[in-house]
Amino acid sequence: MIFNGSLVHPPLSKELAGLIVSKAEQVSGIRVDSAKTDFVRLRVAGRLAALGLDDFESYNLYLSNDATGKELKKLVEALATHTTSFFRERRHYDWMSRDGLDEIYSKRPNHCITVWSAAASLGAELYTAGMVLSEYQDRQNMPLNWSLIGTDISDRILKRAISATYSEEEIDGMDEARLSRFFLRSKHKKDPSQRPLYRLVPELRNKAHFRQANLQNANGLDGIKADIAFLRNVLIYFEPAKQKQVVQNVVSRIRPGGFLLTGHSETVSLAGKLEQIKPTIYRRI
Missing domain, CATH: 1.10.155.10 (Chemotaxis receptor methyltransferase CheR, N-terminal domain)
Incomplete structure (x- = not known):
């Protein structure tokens, strides 16, 4: 109208x-x-x-x-609401860098580690994990095998994630060292007065694979086996009975000894499958 x-x-x-x-x-x-x-x-x-x-x-x-x-x-x-930012809930990434990746690689030194963002949205959560993995690899001073998987119910949002292109507002707070290493800056050629866009470097883009999936009925989740799965700020959109089903669908696709990371306002309970090692961090038994 x-x-x-x-x-x-x-x-x-x-x-x-x-x-x-x-x-x-x-x-x-x-x-x-x-x-x-x-x-x-x-x-x-x-x-x-x-x-x-x-x-x-x-x-x-x-x-x-x-x-x-x-x-x-x-x-x-x-x-669907898509809220995302780079290094959101930073303590998870600090834990990955300090403890989580060491534990996984110590148990499977030749293993290809897989990080899964179950509700990937625009991809910031998954690509942030990729930055942490890249920096960890540098500190180890040796090549490591790793991959990134992102799933979301929205095909439209996944196209944005695959493009890996962000505005200045969407990368707000990124420190200069990471900005320089992980992003390519480009201006709008047709209108130089517009603000630049930032695209992730091929090093990260090529590690990430995205697919449409439904966390409730598990459509699109076939074949996923993750060492670290992010399920943050998702369960609040489901009723309690459906929350349990979503958690089961995600946890069943985490390798034994792998980890589930949830939002700070979310608590999960899956007897015999998970043990909490820190607030919002669970180990798959």
């Missing part, structure tokens, strides 16, 4: 918001509070515009009649 040259979103009732977000939750497990109608309205309004629909009633009907399921996937992507 356009009014006086401005985009105006149609109204959305709490009841209708509940119907729409419940459809997304059924396939993804991601829980969105339908009482936050402004959030839902802003996130989903773009889908109305893309489909040429005038109101949310029409969109809900479109979802119900879409036998292909394609629009449901686009709805999940629209509702």
Whole structure:
């Protein structure tokens, strides 16, 4: 809808918001509070515009009649929240550098270590782990074999992660030494007045592999065997019963002796499978 040259979103009732977000939750497990109608309205309004629909009633009907399921996937992507930054929750990376990598390599000196970001978002979490691995390799003064895997439910977000290109705001706080080593700086050729973009060096990009996956039903997780898995600030979007299923799906893909890293506000419990060694750090038994 356009009014006086401005985009105006149609109204959305709490009841209708509940119907729409419940459809997304059924396939993804991601829980969105339908009482936050402004959030839902802003996130989903773009889908109305893309489909040429005038109101949310029409969109809900479109979802119900879409036998292909394609629009449901686009709805999940629209509702998913992607918050990320480099070296977020730094204590995990400090632990990797100081203790975690030593423990893994001491047990499997010729092993290819695999770090998995289960909800990779824009890739900052995974690429940060890659920086830590690169620096660890330098300190060992010998070549080490390692790889990075990132999964996310949003194909659109994964394309951003694969591009490994970030704005100045998205790399805010990166120290100069790492910025110089791990990023290539480029300006917009068409408009020099625009701020530069930063792309990760091929050394890191070539180590990372991304795929679309659903943590609730494990679609897309086949073949993953990780030594370190990041599952941070993800469980809060799932109901308790679904949280347990997500944790099981992730932990079952961590090698015995490997590690699970969670968010500071999240607690996991999987009897017989995990032991907590530090706050938010668990070892697979």
